[in-house]
Amino acid sequence: MLSASCGRLASVLRSTRVLPSTVARRYLRASGSRPSADQRERTEEPPRAFDPSLLKFLVCPLSKKPLRYEASTNELINEDLGIAYPIIDGIPNMIPQAARMTHQSKKQEDTEQQ
Structure with missing residues (x-):
């Protein structure tokens, strides 16, 4: 066609x-x-919202552990690795390069405390 x-x-x-x-x-x-x-x-269609029921199926592509949805920042958070994956128009961007670090690494924290 x-x-x-x-x-x-x-x-x-x-x-x-x-x-x-x-x-x-x-x-x-x-x-x-x-x-x-x-x-x-x-x-000007309203942006699509993320459906939290998807958290049953989504895991971090790096650690394969469950993620937590943070509504205030519209991100999926991996607490263990300290990574936040953005959600754009209701679709999680699970590409590790697109993620941001949520906290400093332990080595940096240790050096700052000394």
Whole structure:
């Protein structure tokens, strides 16, 4: 279906003298395509909330231990490692590089106490 739409769009673009981007926008609007990201932002849909019942299934990808949901910061917290995973539009970002440290490492705490 997509290839047929692309073929029709290409034939329309070849037969017109109007800017291709104008024809493409008009064609895509007429074919009932989904709204673009810009159009979705203009409608200002409310951000999706995280469902805490998912905590039964989610574990830290590093330690494989359960996580705690912190509503005030909208993060999933691993207390043992001191890592907080952000939740964006109701979807947890469980990539370790995206996580932030919630406390200093024990070595740093020990050196500060001495």
